[in-house]
Amino acid sequence: xxxxxxxxxxxxxxxxxxxxxxxxxxxxxxxxxxxxxxxxxxxxxxxxxxxxxxxxxxxxxxxxxxxxxxxxxxxxxxxxxxxxxxxxxxxxxxxxxxxxxxxxxxxxxxxxxxxxxxxxxxxxxxxxxxxxxxxxxxx
Numbered sequence: 001x002x003x004x005x006x007x008x009x010x011x012x013x014x015x016x017x018x019x020x021x022x023x024x025x026x027x028x029x030x031x032x033x034x035x036x037x038x039x040x041x042x043x044x045x046x047x048x049x050x051x052x053x054x055x056x057x058x059x060x061x062x063x064x065x066x067x068x069x070x071x072x073x074x075x076x077x078x079x080x081x082x083x084x085x086x087x088x089x090x091x092x093x094x095x096x097x098x099x100x101x102x103x104x105x106x107x108x109x110x111x112x113x114x115x116x117x118x119x120x121x122x123x124x125x126x127x128x129x130x131x132x133x134x135x136x137x138x139x
Contacts, residue, residue, distance in 0.1 A: 039095035048094050059085035069132045089115030
């Protein structure tokens with residue numbers, strides 16, 4: 001009986017060690033997820049230009065209530081978002097990464113390429129094409 005338990009233990013250890021040189025599938029999937037997403041075709045360039053204008057106005061400290069819901073206007077008019085955008089330098093490009101429709105909302109993810117590095121911009125347009133959510137995150 002002892003011999004069979006020892007054989008099972010040895011076989012288990014050997015099988016575990018044999019695969020140790022290969023990266024696990026989860027690690028490979030994580031590495032793929034860490035790669036920056038590729039831009040998709042922009043079929044709504046007017047929306048991209050609207051976002052460009054919004055980002056430039058926020059950075060300049062000139063954001064207004066127009067074009068925003070109350071929730072989004074408070075964030076856009078705050079000093080924090082403008083200071084964060086100014087720290088990135090000049091806006092060089094906007095790349096559309098994702099577009100989806102969620103009920104009455106249109107949800108977009110962009111890569112804003114600034115002089116000091118890229119920023120992910122999530123923006124949701126609600127009723128009346130008003131911005132309901134605007135969120136920034138370094139890429």
